[in-house]
Amino acid sequence: MKASRKRQPANLSIKPQRMGFDFSPQSVPRYWADNDPVLSHFLNALSLSFPDGEQFFVDSVRHFRDIVQDEKRQKEISGFIGQEAMHSLEHRSFNDLLALQGYEALTAKATGVAKHLIRMGQRNYSPRTLLAMTAGLEHITAILANAILKNPELLEKMDESVRMLWMWHAIEETEHKAVAFDLYEDVSGDYLMRVRAFLSGSLGLGIYASVFTWRFLKQDGMHRKPWKLLRGGLTLGKLLARTAPDYLDYLRPGFHPWDDDNSELIARYKAIVEATIAPQYRKVELKAA
Ligand SMILES: [Fe+2]
Ligand SMILES: [Fe+2]
Numbered sequence: 001m002k003a004s005r006k007r008q009p010a011n012l013s014i015k016p017q018r019m020g021f022d023f024s025p026q027s028v029p030r031y032w033a034d035n036d037p038v039l040s041h042f043l044n045a046l047s048l049s050f051p052d053g054e055q056f057f058v059d060s061v062r063h064f065r066d067i068v069q070d071e072k073r074q075k076e077i078s079g080f081i082g083q084e085a086m087h088s089l090e091h092r093s094f095n096d097l098l099a100l101q102g103y104e105a106l107t108a109k110a111t112g113v114a115k116h117l118i119r120m121g122q123r124n125y126s127p128r129t130l131l132a133m134t135a136g137l138e139h140i141t142a143i144l145a146n147a148i149l150k151n152p153e154l155l156e157k158m159d160e161s162v163r164m165l166w167m168w169h170a171i172e173e174t175e176h177k178a179v180a181f182d183l184y185e186d187v188s189g190d191y192l193m194r195v196r197a198f199l200s201g202s203l204g205l206g207i208y209a210s211v212f213t214w215r216f217l218k219q220d221g222m223h224r225k226p227w228k229l230l231r232g233g234l235t236l237g238k239l240l241a242r243t244a245p246d247y248l249d250y251l252r253p254g255f256h257p258w259d260d261d262n263s264e265l266i267a268r269y270k271a272i273v274e275a276t277i278a279p280q281y282r283k284v285e286l287k288a289a
Contacts, residue, residue, distance in 0.1 A: 020278025038232025
């Protein structure tokens with residue numbers, strides 16, 4: 001076992017849970033995050049990248065999972081794969097809602113671009129590099145999750161109809177934040193490759209999120225409302241700036257995701273999320289326990 005594994009909280013459990021979220025255009029407002037078009041559409045753009053992005057993470061990890069001998073870690077990898085599969089499913093429902101809100105062409109375009117970029121990456125990079133990219137992108141999802149969970153006021157500003165989707169996803173991203181990283185350390189551990197893949201993955205995701213956030217805003221005619229754009233841009237900028245130290249921490253040699261032990265956040269929100277599991281999926285949870 002690598003030294004880094006010792007930093008993982010002992011009581012961590014990584015179990016997939018289908019939530020059965022049901023989003024209807026009647027109950028979800030267009031600007032569901034803080035009544036703010038920029039923040040809502042930024043999160044919408046991220047959501048559009050999730051179904052294919054998370055399948056990519058699963059493929060990258062699955063490729064190397066057989067090198068892991070430890071039974072507990074194999075269970076964690078299974079948990080990671082199951083959790084990402086559930087995220088893809090639930091975000092697909094959310095993305096279907098966006099299509100019903102009048103963004104059908106845009107959601108189709110964004111998911112098409114995500115698929116294309118991932119396919120291109122898988123064709124041109126080695127499985128090791130793809131795993132390094134997965135570990136890096138998982139770090140980004142983990143720090144965004146941390147920013148969401150550490151700011152209850154942000155969660156409160158999300159409309160009730162979708163708040164649980166983001167809270168649940170953020171909890172599970174925190175639970176499994178080291179799985180791809182630890183596997184990468186076992187497979188290669190090469191620092192330069194880790195950093196290069198992280199920076200290029202960040203750039204790709206950053207461009208993708210910016211382009212599609214803008215396209216949502218433009219479709220709403222927000223390019224003609226500079227004050228609304230400025231207000232939203234500042235809110236989003238502040239949120240992202242708060243994650244900058246965590247983002248940069250990944251560049252430190254010897255970094256490990258659990259150097260920042262934020263596992264208390266999982267406990268804080270888990271009971272709230274569990275109360276919102278759709279009745280038909282509760283049995284699955286009992287069997288898994
Ligand atoms: Fe996820
Ligand atoms: Fe993840």
